[in-house]
Amino acid sequence: MSTLSINPDQRAKRNVWVLVAAQAILGAQMPMIFVTAGLAGQSLASNVCWATLPISMTVLGSMLSATPLSSFMQRYGRRAGFTLGTIAGALGAGIGALGLYQSSFTLFLVGSLITGVYMSAQGYYRFAATDTASDAFKPKAISYVMAGGLISAIVGPQLVKVTADSMFVPFLGTYLGVIALNLVGMSLFALLDIPRPERVARDAPIDGRSRGELLREPIIVVAIICATVAYALMNLVMTSTPLAVVGRGFETSNAADVVSAHVLAMFAPSFFTGHLIARFGVRTIVALGLVILGGAGVVAISGVELPHFFIALILLGLGWNFAFIGATTMLAQSHNLAERGRIQGVNDAVVFGGVTIASLSSGQLMNCSGSDVETGWQLVNMAMVPFLVLAGGALIWLSLYRKWA
Numbered sequence: 001m002s003t004l005s006i007n008p009d010q011r012a013k014r015n016v017w018v019l020v021a022a023q024a025i026l027g028a029q030m031p032m033i034f035v036t037a038g039l040a041g042q043s044l045a046s047n048v049c050w051a052t053l054p055i056s057m058t059v060l061g062s063m064l065s066a067t068p069l070s071s072f073m074q075r076y077g078r079r080a081g082f083t084l085g086t087i088a089g090a091l092g093a094g095i096g097a098l099g100l101y102q103s104s105f106t107l108f109l110v111g112s113l114i115t116g117v118y119m120s121a122q123g124y125y126r127f128a129a130t131d132t133a134s135d136a137f138k139p140k141a142i143s144y145v146m147a148g149g150l151i152s153a154i155v156g157p158q159l160v161k162v163t164a165d166s167m168f169v170p171f172l173g174t175y176l177g178v179i180a181l182n183l184v185g186m187s188l189f190a191l192l193d194i195p196r197p198e199r200v201a202r203d204a205p206i207d208g209r210s211r212g213e214l215l216r217e218p219i220i221v222v223a224i225i226c227a228t229v230a231y232a233l234m235n236l237v238m239t240s241t242p243l244a245v246v247g248r249g250f251e252t253s254n255a256a257d258v259v260s261a262h263v264l265a266m267f268a269p270s271f272f273t274g275h276l277i278a279r280f281g282v283r284t285i286v287a288l289g290l291v292i293l294g295g296a297g298v299v300a301i302s303g304v305e306l307p308h309f310f311i312a313l314i315l316l317g318l319g320w321n322f323a324f325i326g327a328t329t330m331l332a333q334s335h336n337l338a339e340r341g342r343i344q345g346v347n348d349a350v351v352f353g354g355v356t357i358a359s360l361s362s363g364q365l366m367n368c369s370g371s372d373v374e375t376g377w378q379l380v381n382m383a384m385v386p387f388l389v390l391a392g393g394a395l396i397w398l399s400l401y402r403k404w405a
Contacts, residue, residue, distance in 0.1 A: 011193055012133035016144050018191045019125045022082070023148030024155070026185035027122060029089060029178040031156030033058065035259050036164065036171045037112060038242050038363070039252065043170070044105040052239050052363030054096075054112040059235065059359050061092075061116020062123070063352035069120050070345030077196035078128045079189045085121020086186040088114055093178035100172045111175075118182070120348065126325075127344050130332050131194045139282075139329045143274035146325055149267030157260035161253055208338040211346060222398045223330035224347050226286050229391035230323035232354035233293055233384050237300065237316055238262060239362040240380045241309065247373035248304050258309045265317030273325045282326050282333075287395055289323025294388050297381040304374050312381075323391075 034055065042051035065088075073081035096111030098104075129141035163173035214220055241262070242255040277285050296315035299308060335343050365383060366376040 009134055009137050012129070012131075012137055012141055015132055015192055015194055016129050016141050018188055019129050019145045020148035022185060022188050023122070023125055023145055024151035025188070026086060026089070026118075026181060027149055027152035028156035028159065029093070029181050030119065030122070031152060031259055031263050032160050032174055032178055033112075033115065034238060035157060035160045035242055035252075035256050036174050038239060039246065039255075040100060040108065040171045041105070041363075042243065042367075044099070044103060044108055046105070049364055049368040051243060051367055052359055054108055055235075055239050056356055056360040056363075057109050057112040058092075058116045058119055059352050059356040061113040062120040063116070063349055063356050065117045065120045066123070066348035066352055067345035069117070070124070070340075070348070073124065074340070078124070078131065078194045079192050081124065082121050082128075082189045082192075083186060085118045086182045086189075088121070089118030090179045090182035092116070092118065093175045093182070097172055097175035097179070100169050100175060116352075120352065123348050123352075124344070126328055127332065127340065128192075128194060131337070131340075135333065136278075138332050139277045139325075140274035142325055142328055142332065143270040143272075145270075146273075146321070147267055147270035149270070150264060153260055153263030153267055156263070157256040160256045164252060208336055208342075211342045214335060214339060214343045215346070217334060218398055218401050219330055220334050220343065222394045223327045223334065224350050225394045226290070226391045227324055227327035227331070227347065228351045228354040229387045230289060230293065230320050230327060231351050232358040233387055234266075234316055234320040234324075235355045236358035236362050236383060237296065237380060238313070239359045240366040240377065241313060243363075243366050244304065244373055244377045244380075245306075245309055250306065254306060258306075258313050261310055262313035262317045265314040266321055267317075269318060269321045270325065273321060274329075276322075277326060277329055282329050283395055283399065285322050286326035286330070287392065289319045289321065289326060290388055290391050290395075292319030292322065293384065295319070297384045300381040301378050304377060 037054040037058070038052045041054040042048055045051055045053065069081055092111045092115030095114060096108050099107030099111055125145050126142045129145040130138045133141045159177050160174055163177045164171055166173035238259065241258055245255040245258055246252060273285065292315055296312045296319055299315060300312035302308060331343065331347055361383065362380060365379045369376060369379050
């Protein structure tokens with residue numbers, strides 16, 4: 001039977017399963033990096049204020065590669081783009097491992113920057129899930145792919161426990177493990193069945209709206225704002241979490257467990273987030289996510305014992321899930337296939353630009369703005385307030401705009 005004669009959602013479901021597997025296997029490297037990069041940076045940097053700079057470099061690499069990678073996939077297809085991402089993931093981990101071996105913070109930062117290309121590619125898994133899906137199936141497709149992170153949430157931190165001290169250089173085994181994940185997971189993309197977009201002649205008229213026209217659409221602007229705020233605030237707090245947990249006298253394994261609980265909370269709701277969006281509406285779910293993110297900050301400020309860390313990071317993951325998947329759905333429903341290469345790249349460049357600033361600010365607030373660990377941790381969480389107000393205000397404005405229109 002020809003691929004073109006298959007029901008679109010049958011093809012979409014097959015692609016979703018491939019992307020779920022990729023999210024589960026390849027995605028495990030991101031929790032591994034977020035648990036260890038700040039701690040490794042703290043040991044390599046001459047100034048502890050820059051402890052989270054490796055994470056910032058990873059997110060910066062993701063931001064810088066988002067638009068070029070989107071254009072690359074628009075021209076050569078999702079399979080080629082995702083394979084390129086795994087190559088970058090392996091290369092970045094290899095250079096990071098060399099930096100650890102030579103105690104070179106500079107090399108470690110270069111490796112972290114290249115790792116960002118993989119992070120950017122992983123961000124497009126959710127969009128790829130919608131490429132062959134009907135409008136009705138798109139929210140569920142996004143949710144299912146994000147749910148693949150459940151396995152990575154378990155596997156990644158457990159691999160950190162096994163590998164962090166497995167070699168004479170701390171965390172070197174972890175980065176070698178990341179190389180292995182990329183080499184193993186690369187083969188998954190051969191199973192993707194997403195048509196390569198048709199090439200457009202240079203002198204052909206633009207198919208669909210231009211970037212400028214797309215960015216004048218209120219729903220697209222609000223979707224980008226909410227996605228950026230949700231992802232940036234999640235990263236702001238998560239980046240500081242291992243530093244706060246270890247700084248309070250707990251073990252690296254405790255930090256790994258807290259991050260594992262957080263990542264589970266990020267992805268576990270994905271099994272029903274799409275259904276909630278269909279039932280209650282996308283703006284309601286985004287708003288609920290922002291409220292839960294605020295609740296995470298309240299819990300974090302209230303104490304620095306392990307239960308506080310666990311509860312705050314679980315709420316942080318849950319709030320991110322609702323707000324980010326909701327914002328992604330808003331964006332996916334607001335452009336057509338021909339426009340995806342323009343707006344998806346812009347969206348992820350803005351999102352990861354915000355995340356870059358958040359991750360860099362996280363280390364500064366945590367290590368250099370307070371007199372002790374507890375004060376730094378409180379400052380990190382208090383920094384969430386103005387951005388939650390911004391995203392909430394944008395949602396309210398969109399509702400009023402639609403009534404006026």
